[in-house]
Amino acid sequence: MGIAINYVIFARRRQKIEQHRKSLPIAAVEKKLLEEVSNNDILIIVGETGSGKTTQLPQYLFNGGFCRNGGTIGITQPRRVAAVTVAKRVAEECGVTLGQKVGYAVRFEDETSSSTRIKYMTDGLLLREALLDPYLSRYSVIIVDEAHERTVHTDVLLGLLKRVQKTRLQGAMVNSDHTKAENGRLFENENDHQSNSVLKNCRGKKLSPLKLIIMSASLDAQIFSEYFGGARAVHVQGRQYPVDMLYTHQPETDYLDAALITIFQIHLEEGPGDILVFLTGQEEIESIERLVQERLPKLPESKRKLSVVSIFASLPSEKQMKVFMPAPVGFRKVILATNIAETSVTIPGIKYVIDPGMVKVRTYDASTGIEPLIIVKTSKAQALQRSGRAGREGPGKCYRLYPENEFYKLKDSTTPEIKRCNLSNVILQLKALGIDDIIGFDFIEEPDRMAIIKSMELLFLLGALTDESKLSEPVGHQMARLPLDPIYSKSLIVASQLNCLEEMLIVVALLSVESIFYAPREKLEESRLALRSFSSAEGDHLTLLNVYRASDEFLEKSKLVSSKEKAEKNLRKWCKENFINSRSLKHARDIHSQIRRNVEQMGLRVSSCGDDMLPFHQCLAASFFLNAALKQPDGTYRALSSGLMVQIHPSSVLFRMKPECIIFDELVRTNKNYIRNVSRIDYLWLAELAPQFYALQE
């Protein structure tokens, strides 16, 4: 009886899934798409939101025989959550256990097996895979999804895939001819012993042609098509509800005030439905929240049913969750959000979107190496993405707080990340793939020449590149294998020589994540007091180490008496009491175990310097030497490499102490040039430990 009922439920569920699949816009063109993929080695698919391309196309290809010879279909996503949730959904649609036919792989999580044929992953992870398998030989098809977002990973991946595809096509011809592939080289330096070993692994295997599919949600198919030599582009219809666009008559001088007025206008004049407001940062969000709360009591009592919630990335997860909870009965919800609500999270119930048209972006100044955040106008594509958030569940309205003619003056799309970021990691990865001519590399959009040169200089000074700009052996190759900023990778290599790798692994993991300290404004004093027990007079690096060790000790003790789940819950409580951000700490723990595994595999010696922290600080000097600063008579500091005048950030344990010579982790420009995560070093160490930079200056 029970089995029969279960079967009925199961059958209904399958039927529902099938109905849903057939109702998607892409279902109407399944056969056509299969033909297109068969006939074209590269295909561009433009599909708007709701077309079903991400979940359906891989299934069509699987059923269409594109995995026949044991090949895998790989689908890349810019974000982890997308890779994970889509994989789960597709496994369910296929009626299989996740990790079997359908799986996913993201950093720290691998839900695949040898039987996986449809594999969702992040684009960054596929790039890492390429280091081990430069021809990506396990894949018969690679689909690059959300290519319009143009993350730095996507851009590098596109260049690599273009090359791999060409090589595999030639390799396949060669395999059938039994002659040598003269032009079928991915590498320029096949004689290098490192890449040679990789090549040998690949030669045994038969290279088969690779199908490439680039999927984009916006109308810029042209760029991708041109890049791939006039590749064929097909459009797939999306499915969205209509969104009414409303503009202001005149430009607004104060977009925050305009946003505030619009919130109340919608609340008082429009039908039910929640409001999503796009703001540029935490400060704006908090000030609008305060202003709404202040004005609410002035409304007639029956009109006060407005509940304000906010979301931004650095908000602790439990507070983020509040935006997903429905407002109390009869209340309208206003969500104040950064562009986290543009793509990363989807909040249900939104009918109204308010878009002031501004966004905070990170930029990169190659001459100073500083990456300041600035507020700029959104692009057209971004404005469209924002307005689309109003039409997910029904018809909606979008209030753009600028005149309509201003919209047409906006840039079509946001500047690709590769044009505004530090390129040292990109260069390291390309070099590790045997691509030595960075300036000649076929990027879809060229990075600035100056940015390339600056990053090469940095890699050279770190010892990752030889005089001929090749990856050095072993340092350069080791650095390329580590999933870290090059300076951090270098510090691990130095630490193994100075016998303090145990300590440096922890510190590097902590420096790699968002600040682990959580100090809410209203509890500033309390949080400072909590921090005191961990503080080290030597600086922030040791302080970080103390916090990590204390948390680790607490967790280990907790595990002795309770289950793993309970122990982790206890740790979160411990974090709260000590004003530590548990999400950041968890992230650091994950990175720590990954890089520890990495260095062990590389054969580096993991040992501890015990209580003598001298080698640890020497290691900091030897690897962060470009971030050294000297005290000036007035108590400020001069950064030695850039000559910039900087100040220790007030959050540093050395803020009052002001030692003569310090090294720092990063320089942030707000009102002043602040340096963060600072430690005291001996000035004389610089010339001794970093002669490649300091000996020349004497």
Added chain:
DNA sequence: GAGCACTGC
């Protein structure tokens, strides 16, 4: 004596 958007390996 300060406030930093969002991702990713």
